[in-house]
Amino acid sequence: MDNNSLLTIIQDKLTSQFGSDFLSAELVAEYPTFIVKKDSIANVIKFLYDDKELAFQYLTTLAAIHYPDNQGQEFAVMYQLHNLPKNLRIRVKIFFSVNDLAVPSITSIFSGANWMERQEYDFFGIQFIGHPNLKRILNMDDMDYHPMRKEYALEDGTRKDKDDKMFGR
Amino acid sequence: MDAIQKSKIELIKAPPGIEGAGFFATSLDKAVGIARSNSLWPLPFATSCCGIEFMATMASTYDLARFGSERLSFSPRQADLLMVMGTIAKKLAPVLLQVYEQMAEPRWVLSMGACASSGGIFDTYSVLQGIDRILPVDVYIPGCPPRPEQVLDGIMQIQKLAQSETIRRRSSPEYSELLNKYGIE
Numbered sequence: 001m002d003n004n005s006l007l008t009i010i011q012d013k014l015t016s017q018f019g020s021d022f023l024s025a026e027l028v029a030e031y032p033t034f035i036v037k038k039d040s041i042a043n044v045i046k047f048l049y050d051d052k053e054l055a056f057q058y059l060t061t062l063a064a065i066h067y068p069d070n071q072g073q074e075f076a077v078m079y080q081l082h083n084l085p086k087n088l089r090i091r092v093k094i095f096f097s098v099n100d101l102a103v104p105s106i107t108s109i110f111s112g113a114n115w116m117e118r119q120e121y122d123f124f125g126i127q128f129i130g131h132p133n134l135k136r137i138l139n140m141d142d143m144d145y146h147p148m149r150k151e152y153a154l155e156d157g158t159r160k161d162k163d164d165k166m167f168g169r
Numbered sequence: 170m171d172a173i174q175k176s177k178i179e180l181i182k183a184p185p186g187i188e189g190a191g192f193f194a195t196s197l198d199k200a201v202g203i204a205r206s207n208s209l210w211p212l213p214f215a216t217s218c219c220g221i222e223f224m225a226t227m228a229s230t231y232d233l234a235r236f237g238s239e240r241l242s243f244s245p246r247q248a249d250l251l252m253v254m255g256t257i258a259k260k261l262a263p264v265l266l267q268v269y270e271q272m273a274e275p276r277w278v279l280s281m282g283a284c285a286s287s288g289g290i291f292d293t294y295s296v297l298q299g300i301d302r303i304l305p306v307d308v309y310i311p312g313c314p315p316r317p318e319q320v321l322d323g324i325m326q327i328q329k330l331a332q333s334e335t336i337r338r339r340s341s342p343e344y345s346e347l348l349n350k351y352g353i354e
Contacts, residue, residue, distance in 0.1 A: 138260075138295075139259075139260065139295060140259050140260040143259075143294075147294045147295070152294070154292075154293055154294065155292045155293060155294075156288065156292055156293060156294055156296065156298050157294075158298060159288075159292060159298055162292070
């Protein structure tokens with residue numbers, strides 16, 4: 001199955017199953033990519049998992065993205081799914097506002113999503129609803145912000161020896 | 170008999186003192202200093218590429234055993250010298266501090282390479298910007314990573330410190346003040 005027909009098949013299935021919760025589908029760099037509404041993401045991934053023909057039963061990765069200039073849709077979460085028997089790969093994306101960071105957890109579908117969602121909570125502060133153990137995983141426990149958000153500087157804020165004269169800041 | 174060469178091995182010279190028939194008198198500081206400095210047991214806290222250079226330092230070409238430091242101690246309780254070699258993430262800082270606190274006095278700390286000494290190129294939210302932010306450091310070795318010669322030089326600097334240190338230093342109020350500055354004890 002080529003990527004174009006895969007795109008069409010999934011587009012039809014998602015439209016009939018989820019109606020207006022399914023937003024758009026397009027090929028991004030030969031990669032079928034689907035955008036759905038945030039609150040239905042767990043249902044969409046469950047549907048793609050259970051569907052006999054599609055059977056996306058392996059979660060390659062999930063990642064959060066911060067678009068600070070994208071007013072009202074500052075955050076995105078991208079899920080990369082894989083059908084191992086047929087070697088098909090797709091992406092599912094959700095976009096949402098910084099004021100509403102609650103995303104349904106998919107840990108009940110993929111146990112492997114547990115640490116991935118913890119990582120995105122750690123670095124972006126996204127609240128995964130239904131996650132069994134949502135706490136920091138990589139950063140130290142007493143860190144008081146989510147460092148991969150673009151509003152924070154990359155550099156360690158405690159350095160006193162770096163000034164503009166020497167480092168061109 | 171000419172074929173037998175004189176040994177090239179140089180033994181440690183006796184400290185200055187008073188020598189006579191059947192006795193040798195010197196100060197306890199000097200005798201203890203010589204003993205300590207020539208049998209330092211290092212604890213290698215190697216987290217990245219500096220640790221690889223340390224392996225070269227331990228191996229036959231550079232051979233740290235010549236300085237009496239071939240016995241690595243992986244238990245902090247038996248170690249004299251904490252060698253921190255590599256990037257220390259902020260999450261690892263409490264672990265490093267705990268290792269330091271478990272070492273018995275006298276203890277020395279050697280910070281090897283740019284990362285351990287200053288954070289190095291990792292000027293970022295997750296990396297400790299120098300281990301001297303959490304514990305007192307005796308000798309810094311510059312380099313990224315330093316060559317084994319530099320490590321040997323650093324060890325020799327520690328040996329000099331161990332030799333010249335009075336045996337009362339560790340119980341002095343200045344020393345406990347230094348530790349208190351780091352919130353230790």
